[in-house]
Amino acid sequence: MKKTVRKIFFIWEYEKEEQWLNAKSKEGWQLVMATFGKYQFESGIPDEYTYRLELLDKSMNSTESNSYLNFLQETGIEMVGKCKQWIYLRCKTADGGFEPNNRVLYDLTHLLKIQEFISTTKNRLVAFIAISICGLLIMDHLEPSNLVDFIKGFCTGIALSTSFISLAFNPFSRRINKRVKKVIKELYTCE
Amino acid sequence: MNNNENKVLTEAVFYTLLALYSPLHGYGIMQETERMSQGRLKLAAGTLYGAISTMLEKEWIKALPSEEESRRKEYQITELGKTVVKAELARLEELVGNGKLIIK
Numbered sequence: 316m317k318k319t320v321r322k323i324f325f326i327w328e329y330e331k332e333e334q335w336l337n338a339k340s341k342e343g344w345q346l347v348m349a350t351f352g353k354y355q356f357e358s359g360i361p362d363e364y365t366y367r368l369e370l371l372d373k374s375m376n377s378t379e380s381n382s383y384l385n386f387l388q389e390t391g392i393e394m395v396g397k398c399k400q401w402i403y404l405r406c407k408t409a410d411g412g413f414e415p416n417n418r419v420l421y422d423l424t425h426l427l428k429i430q431e432f433i434s435t436t437k438n439r440l441v442a443f444i445a446i447s448i449c450g451l452l453i454m455d456h457l458e459p460s461n462l463v464d465f466i467k468g469f470c471t472g473i474a475l476s477t478s479f480i481s482l483a484f485n486p487f488s489r490r491i492n493k494r495v496k497k498v499i500k501e502l503y504t505c506e
Numbered sequence: 507m508n509n510n511e512n513k514v515l516t517e518a519v520f521y522t523l524l525a526l527y528s529p530l531h532g533y534g535i536m537q538e539t540e541r542m543s544q545g546r547l548k549l550a551a552g553t554l555y556g557a558i559s560t561m562l563e564k565e566w567i568k569a570l571p572s573e574e575e576s577r578r579k580e581y582q583i584t585e586l587g588k589t590v591v592k593a594e595l596a597r598l599e600e601l602v603g604n605g606k607l608i609i610k
Contacts, residue, residue: 369552383555386532386551386555387551387555389531389532389533389578390532390533390536390551390554391533392551411548411550413550413552414548414550415550415552415553416516416517416518416547416548416549416550416553417516417518417553420553420556421552421553424556
């Protein structure tokens with residue numbers, strides 16, 4: 316039996332998303348396909364698989380990502396879904412799940428990857444804002460007309476909404492930094 | 507970073523280097539490590555992948571030429587890798603020696 320669930324998780328909710336997928340697995344619903352906002356489950360043995368979300372360093376089609384995914388496959392981990400550079404992995408719970416050998420190192424790598432993702436996204440947004448402001452400045456020098464007014468409104472809209480989105484990333488980014496510092500402190504006592 | 511002395515290896519790296527005294531592929535390393543540690547240490551795929559790529563960069567291990575058909579890569583320890591393991595073994599022996607001396 317199959318069922319499709321539509322649900323939205325934002326990137327900062329990856330832990331919640333992972334917990335949700337693992338809870339579904341315990342209920343006997345195994346994820347077989349995932350893209351942004353859409354999940355397909357198949358009924359199966361409860362807790363047969365453990366799920367994990369990972370953020371790839373490079374794009375999905377790069378040689379590095381391919382060799383990583385091949386390596387995972389060789390060790391019994393399969394990819395069930397993807398959304399940009401996020402991948403949905405699963406392995407048999409009986410095989411030990413995804414428990415890393417070095418929790419500190421694992422957390423640090425993961426947090427830094429997310430931080431990098433946020434900063435790239437923010438840079439892109441800032442570029443958007445700059446382009447919109449340039450657009451506004453140019454429009455100011457043109458003869459007023461309906462078209463000029465429309466473009467002005469459009470640019471203002473883009474500039475305002477992207478500024479808002481990029482500001483919205485700040486609290487999340489601060490939270491990640493705080494966690495990175497905490498994890499580094501751990502490194503003083505154990506690997 | 508070229509100074510290979512005074513380095514403390516992680517458990518995963520130490521066991522991987524030991525396992526690679528004979529050529530093995532990724533999954534083989536995981537099985538061998540589990541066997542050597544009598545089931546105590548199960549290497550996670552992500553940890554092992556990270557360890558392998560870093561050790562390849564440092565030239566502690568090398569990838570063996572593989573046939574086009576097979577996607578599985580085999581690895582083996584290099585002379586430099588053997589030096590690193592020996593240095594680590596000496597360090598561990600010092601730790602164990604001092605530990606035993608004090609805790610009786």
